[in-house]
Amino acid sequence: MNDEIRTSKLDELRVVHQPLARHDAAEKIAGSTRFAGDLAYAGMLHARLVRSVVPSARLTRRDVSRAAQVPGVVAVLLGEDVPNNEISVDVPGQTIAVGALKARMQILATERVRFHGEPIALVIAEHEDALAEACEAVEVEYEELPVISEPADALAEGAFKIHEGGNLLAEWRIDRGDVDAAFAAADVVIEGAYATQFVDHAYLEPEAGVGWYDDDGVMNLRVATQVVEHYRDVAKILGVPDSKVRVIAPYVGGGFGGKEDMTVEPYLALAVAHTRRPVRMQWTRNESLLARAKRHRNHMTYRTAATNDGTILAQDIEIVSDAGAYAYLSALVLLYSSVHACGPYRLDAARIRATTAYTNNPPTSAFRGFGGMQVVLGYESQMDELAKWLRLDPGEVRKRNALRRGDRLPVGQEIITEVQLAQTIDAVRERAGDKPAPSGPRKAVGRAIASNMQSYGRLVWLNDSAAAWIGFQMDGSLTVRCGVPDIGGGQASSLGQIASEILAVDMDRITVHFGDSALNPLAGTTTATRQLLMSGNATYEAAVMLRDQLLGAVALEIGEPVEAFAMTPAGIAGPAGTTAVTAALQICRRRNVPVEALGTFFGPKGKEVTRDLDGERLFPDFTFGTHLADVEVDLDTGEVKVLRYIAAHDVGRAINPLSVEGQIAGAAVQGIGQALLEEIVMQDGVNLTGGFFQYLIPTAMDVPDIEAIVLESGEGLGPFGARGIGEPPIGPPLAAISSAIADAVGARPTTLPITPERVLECVERGAPSTSPAP
Amino acid sequence: MNDERFGVSTTLVVNGRPVTRSAGGHVTLLRWLRDEADVLDPKYGCGEGVCGACTVLVDGEPASACIVLAAQCEGAAITTAAGLLGDDGEPSPLQRAFHEHHAAQCGFCTPGMLMCAQAMLADGTTRSRDEIREELHGNLCRCTGYQHIVDAIEDAQGAGR
Numbered sequence: 019m020n021d022e023i024r025t026s027k028l029d030e031l032r033v034v035h036q037p038l039a040r041h042d043a044a045e046k047i048a049g050s051t052r053f054a055g056d057l058a059y060a061g062m063l064h065a066r067l068v069r070s071v072v073p074s075a076r077l078t079r080r081d082v083s084r085a086a087q088v089p090g091v092v093a094v095l096l097g098e099d100v101p102n103n104e105i106s107v108d109v110p111g112q113t114i115a116v117g118a119l120k121a122r123m124q125i126l127a128t129e130r131v132r133f134h135g136e137p138i139a140l141v142i143a144e145h146e147d148a149l150a151e152a153c154e155a156v157e158v159e160y161e162e163l164p165v166i167s168e169p170a171d172a173l174a175e176g177a178f179k180i181h182e183g184g185n186l187l188a189e190w191r192i193d194r195g196d197v198d199a200a201f202a203a204a205d206v207v208i209e210g211a212y213a214t215q216f217v218d219h220a221y222l223e224p225e226a227g228v229g230w231y232d233d234d235g236v237m238n239l240r241v242a243t244q245v246v247e248h249y250r251d252v253a254k255i256l257g258v259p260d261s262k263v264r265v266i267a268p269y270v271g272g273g274f275g276g277k278e279d280m281t282v283e284p285y286l287a288l289a290v291a292h293t294r295r296p297v298r299m300q301w302t303r304n305e306s307l308l309a310r311a312k313r314h315r316n317h318m319t320y321r322t323a324a325t326n327d328g329t330i331l332a333q334d335i336e337i338v339s340d341a342g343a344y345a346y347l348s349a350l351v352l353l354y355s356s357v358h359a360c361g362p363y364r365l366d367a368a369r370i371r372a373t374t375a376y377t378n379n380p381p382t383s384a385f386r387g388f389g390g391m392q393v394v395l396g397y398e399s400q401m402d403e404l405a406k407w408l409r410l411d412p413g414e415v416r417k418r419n420a421l422r423r424g425d426r427l428p429v430g431q432e433i434i435t436e437v438q439l440a441q442t443i444d445a446v447r448e449r450a451g452d453k454p455a456p457s458g459p460r461k462a463v464g465r466a467i468a469s470n471m472q473s474y475g476r477l478v479w480l481n482d483s484a485a486a487w488i489g490f491q492m493d494g495s496l497t498v499r500c501g502v503p504d505i506g507g508g509q510a511s512s513l514g515q516i517a518s519e520i521l522a523v524d525m526d527r528i529t530v531h532f533g534d535s536a537l538n539p540l541a542g543t544t545t546a547t548r549q550l551l552m553s554g555n556a557t558y559e560a561a562v563m564l565r566d567q568l569l570g571a572v573a574l575e576i577g578e579p580v581e582a583f584a585m586t587p588a589g590i591a592g593p594a595g596t597t598a599v600t601a602a603l604q605i606c607r608r609r610n611v612p613v614e615a616l617g618t619f620f621g622p623k624g625k626e627v628t629r630d631l632d633g634e635r636l637f638p639d640f641t642f643g644t645h646l647a648d649v650e651v652d653l654d655t656g657e658v659k660v661l662r663y664i665a666a667h668d669v670g671r672a673i674n675p676l677s678v679e680g681q682i683a684g685a686a687v688q689g690i691g692q693a694l695l696e697e698i699v700m701q702d703g704v705n706l707t708g709g710f711f712q713y714l715i716p717t718a719m720d721v722p723d724i725e726a727i728v729l730e731s732g733e734g735l736g737p738f739g740a741r742g743i744g745e746p747p748i749g750p751p752l753a754a755i756s757s758a759i760a761d762a763v764g765a766r767p768t769t770l771p772i773t774p775e776r777v778l779e780c781v782e783r784g785a786p787s788t789s790p791a792p
Numbered sequence: 793m794n795d796e797r798f799g800v801s802t803t804l805v806v807n808g809r810p811v812t813r814s815a816g817g818h819v820t821l822l823r824w825l826r827d828e829a830d831v832l833d834p835k836y837g838c839g840e841g842v843c844g845a846c847t848v849l850v851d852g853e854p855a856s857a858c859i860v861l862a863a864q865c866e867g868a869a870i871t872t873a874a875g876l877l878g879d880d881g882e883p884s885p886l887q888r889a890f891h892e893h894h895a896a897q898c899g900f901c902t903p904g905m906l907m908c909a910q911a912m913l914a915d916g917t918t919r920s921r922d923e924i925r926e927e928l929h930g931n932l933c934r935c936t937g938y939q940h941i942v943d944a945i946e947d948a949q950g951a952g953r
Contacts (some may be wrong), residue, residue: 039891046899047835047887049873053900056832146827147816221934222837222845222900271835271900272934303838506898506935676894680936684897687937710842710932712871720939723921 020434022622022638024558026671026738028730033518034738037676040511042269042504053244055226058713059296062228065289066149066299068139068156069309070131073343073378073703074180075160077129080620082139085155092157093292095129095140100288101257109349111627112188121187121345125255125284131160132180133380134705135308142289142297164705169317169340169375169572180343180376187341187374188349190356191630194428195367197323200332204323209402212320214392214752215768216340216698218707219385220715222429223271223305229286230296232264239286239780240266244503245543246535248280252287258709267533273505274688276310277383278545279346280761293772304708311346311383312698313375314339314356314657316392322400323367323575328408328415332367332751333428335359335396337388339374339382346383347375347583354389354473356631357429361397362439362471362642363419368428378703384414384545386685390472391749398753399766413443416469417642425474430633433640435733435741438668442644445666445727450646454661460653463661464738467646468753473549474742475638475735478624484552488517488560489614490568494599495527501541502553504535508677509549513557516737520561522585523599539616547742550673551638551735552619558737560617568602571611573625622735639734641741643667645686645750649758653781656774658694658759660720664726665750670734682747683724689751691716697771733743760784800863807875808832817863821855822846824862825870833873833903839933844931847904848872854911856930873903876910886910887892897935905931909945918949 028035045051082094097103106122127138141152164178171177172185179185181332201207227241239252249263256263270277282299287361288299301310321334337355340347356372401419405412426432446467453465476482486500493770498517503511512531518525531538541553567587572590573580581594589598606613624635648662665686672678695714699706707713734741752770759777760766764784800819803812806829813828816872825831825848834857837845841859846855849871883891886909896902908931912919919927924942933941 040894040896043891043894043896043899044883046896046902047873047883047890047906048877048881049903049906051899052832053835055836058830146823219934220932221898222843222932223835223898224837270898272898274934302839303843506900508897596914623852676940678893680940681898681936684935685937688934709840710838711840715932717930717932717935718925718942721937723939723942743926 022735023435023463023733023735024739025732026737031519033515034673035671038515038674040508041246041514041525042511053223053271054240054268055300057240059227059228059230062296062298063142063144063289064146064149065140065142065292065297066153067283067285068135068141068543069128070134070136070138070151071159072131072162074136074163074165075131076163077127077131077138077158078161079136079157079159081157084157085141087354088148088152088155089151090144091141092141092144092153095126095288095292097124097126100125100255102255103128105251105255109188109345111629113314116357119533121342133378134703135380137394140285140288142293143784165378167377167379167700167702168315169338169377172375172377180378185376187376188352189344189629190353190372192356192368192428195332197332197334197367197369200367201323204331205326206407207288207325208400208407209324210320210399210403211768212318212395212399213443214316214395216315216379216700217385217692217696218307218698218713219274219276220713221272221274221276224301224303225277225281225310227282227286228296228298229290229737231290231294235262236738237263237287237290238266240268240284240285242270242277243267244270244277244505244545245545246501246503246533247540248283249535251280252283255284256287256291267503270503273544274386275388275545278384278543278574279311283731286671303710307708307713308705309380311381313385314348314382314392315349318393318396319555320396320400322404324404326408328404328410330363330365330419332365333360335370337372338378341374342379343376344381345788346360346381348382351383351389355393357427357636358390358471359393359397360428362421362469364421364425379700380492380698380705386688387472387748388546388745394468394470394749394750395756399757399768402466402757412467413447416443429477429631429636431635431637435639436731437642437730438729439642439644439728442642442666442675442717443469443669446644446664447647449725450662454648456650462651462653462762463648464651464758464760465646465648465759466754466757467644468750468757469641469644470746470749471642472746472749473637473640475551475621476546476548478622478635478638479626481623482542482548482552483618484541484556484561485616485618486513486541486556486583487539487551487614488557488564490603492600492603494523494603496521496523498557499532499538500530500532500553500557501535501538502549503544505544505596507681508674509544512550512673512677513553514555515612516557517561520558522587537560547744548743550740551684552621554737555768556617557621559619560615563615563617567611567615568606571606571609572602574609576606639741640741641667641746643746643750645754647754647758649755649762651759651762651777656777656781658772658777660722661691663722664725664727665747667733667743668729668741669743670736671730671732671739672728673738673740675728678728678743679726682744684725685747686724686751687716689723689748690721690735690755693752693755693770694772802862802866802885804865805850807872808813808938815862819862820858821860821862821865822857823858831872835903836898841931844908845901845904847907847931849907849911852913852914854908868873871907876906886913889948893944893947895941901931901933905933912945913949921946
């Protein structure tokens with residue numbers, strides 16, 4: 019077995035793998051969890067942004083004098099008031115020919131705005147009423163510039179330049195094998211074009227935070243964030259040493275990638291630095307929908323070459339994504355799209371061309387699935403069409419082509435853990451039984467499956483690491499400290515379970531301190547399905563070190579070999595009986611053995627990418643799964659009802675099965691929302707979906723129960739053999755739902771969301787399916 | 793600025809405790825509770841009565857506190873999630889069911905969800921899962937996919953609260 023895999027045996031687990039109620043839920047059900055916007059200080063000020071009302075313009079006048087006169091207003095800041103008003107992100111792997119290597123954006127726009135909602139001025143006031151009045155009183159004059167809405171227009175010869183370096187932000191290429199020869203030799207070629215939409219994270223907690231200077235002059239920001247390490251970015255903006263900024267992440271009211279980039283942080287910091295008083299900033303839902311980065315819409319064209327038995331020979335794929343007005347993480351999201359583009363299948367030849375371009379749409383960046391999910395619509399639609407064309411069973415075609423350990427992805431990365439894709443396919447179909455009958459004469463029922471793979475852990479060349487500290491209290495209770503932000507997935511609770519397992523301390527005697535960049539060891543971002551892998555392994559290592567310290571001290575004391583001792587809930591069991599943990603801690607004290615340990619886990623390493631991706635390991639590993647959807651289509655109205663939804667994933671080992679089911683159900687429903695309902699609608703750069711009346715996410719009535727099937731191969735790179743599960747289940751719904759509709763009505767929807775209008779177009783194109791489901 | 797901000801004195805019985813605060817006539821119940829009365833469990837999620845994160849019981853009826861003016865509620869009994877706790881701070885059977893079924897992930901929608909669920913339990917009707925889902929349609933959750941919430945409510949109503 020690969021030495022990166024830290025597997026576990028089920029019968030040896032005591033706390034891990036138990037469906038425990040999460041410790042953080044006690045406060046949440048009492049309503050007493052203090053979220054970022056719930057904190058208040060005496061003398062606290064309030065801050066709000068003045069945002070651009072147009073998508074593309076030169077700013078010819080910004081006058082804050084009238085706003086500053088509004089009673090209660092303390093200050094109105096412009097870009098000129100920001101110590102370092104420009105932040106930049108690296109655009110890896112690109113050459114000078116492909117635009118800037120560093121993409122720049124301003125904290126407050128001074129000369130030019132590039133999207134509807136871009137921040138221009140920051141108003142700080144004693145109370146909310148003054149804020150509203152003062153924001154109205156800030157005078158901004160715009161000289162409107164051309165608006166580019168489509169990446170294709172942005173990339174056209176002579177297009178208006180949104181940024182000085184041009185509109186091409188990044189591109190990636192993968193070339194493996196002889197694609198042209200494979201297509202020439204193919205028995206069958208499947209072609210299709212697929213389009214996904216802008217999607218909003220729509221967590222229930224809008225962006226919020228409170229900032230203040232502490233008694234040591236350190237800027238404290240307690241904010242809803244997935245990344246406490248943004249303290250470094252804030253320090254740069256303020257022009258102070260990194261050690262002078264602290265970011266605290268309380269329990270976050272949902273993240274999904276939307277709180278991965280900075281939101282309120284720079285503005286809170288500016289307001290606090292300027293006024294020297296505590297400040298609170300809470301974005302409205304409208305601000306959140308307008309201005310926070312969205313999921314990329316992808317335009318994808320696929321060609322698949324296969325033999326008559328359903329073996330895939332090659333794929334030829336083109337992906338164009340809309341980066342919106344600023345770079346954020348668009349280049350990396352597109353890299354994920356490229357690497358995941360062929361899905362969980364083995365093929366000898368692939369040609370992938372991926373491009374992302376600036377437009378005057380809202381910026382796009384991280385969102386659960388991070389580019390690896392949009393492509394599921396592409397590769398699984400192709401797979402379904404291939405099966406249909408060859409009259410083969412869709413499950414069998416997928417199994418025939420499924421990746422196995424030792425296979426290489428088109429990018430060259432070798433799969434090093436067991437792949438249970440076939441088992442997930444069998445599991446959902448076995449659970450599903452027969453396809454249900456339509457409920458009426460003008461209804462059609464369709465069934466489809468969709469499989470996927472999604473990486474967990476960050477890109478290996480980023481040299482990821484995470485640290486966790488565990489200390490015994492002298493009464494035998496346990497303190498875990500880890501910088502991990504808990505965004506609702508049970509991140510902190512899982513660390514408690516891991517520590518409990520190894521150190522045999524009951525969960526209710528463990529406290530996990532999380533989400534603090536100053537007082538806890540840094541664990542990196544709660545993104546990329548990496549925290550169980552990273553801080554989970556760091557906690558595991560710290561716990562093992564601490565356990566060995568205690569066992570070693572007791573072994574010396576008693577004079578028996580250390581191998582003769584083990585941690586048990588009753589204490590340290592040895593040949594001559596059990597030593598209570600409190601007694602063992604006293605022994606440690608006497609013998610100068612630390613009763614705490616710091617564990618640091620380093621992720622796998624790799625070479626930095628170049629635009630032409632070739633041969634290297636890019637990700638730690640992947641999670642595989644299959645979903646099955648039964649839908650009923652109303653042939654007259656185009657309404658789609660999801661009758662049944664089953665989702666199976668191999669999670670390696672479920673640390674907490676209830677949390678795993680929660681991740682699968684939540685992600686599947688979010689994916690169903692993207693498939694059927696959700697879209698940030700832009701018209702010439704103006705966002706028409708500025709509220710929850712316009713931007714529709716699934717309600718309890720829109721979705722059925724998600725039947726989660728949790729498979730455990732015991733092989734993942736996380737603690738106890740766990741794989742990440744936060745992101746993987748969000749991709750398959752796009753394809754499972756659209757393929758099920760295709761099965762029902764005989765024609766495939768290829769553009770998301772699949773609105774009733776689009777369903778009716780399919781009903782017109784295809785005769786309702788009368789053939790039995792395969 | 794405008795003095796009428798502090799013009800309207802309103803008394804509400806919040807979780808059994810009478811609270812009197814003066815605030816502008818335009819101040820919503822949500823803002824009144826959070827900013828004036830320091831009752832923080834109702835959450836701001838959308839400000840237009842769509843998401844349900846601010847759901848409280850006004851004289852036993854669920855209402856979106858973000859689209860009700862505080863002054864309109866003069867004298868009303870307001871119940872929030874904290875009001876479901878027993879005198880000893882123990883969670884109610886409904887809250888316990890939410891805890892045990894993992895009905896709270898991020899927990900931001902939870903206080904509002906609980907109030908919607910409490911109103912369901914209060915009328916004594918035993919609902920099917922579909923009926924529970926129908927009642928919940930005004931309370932959005934982005935984490936759970938709803939089913940653990942439905943599980944919890946089903947369990948709580950089965951237990952006769």
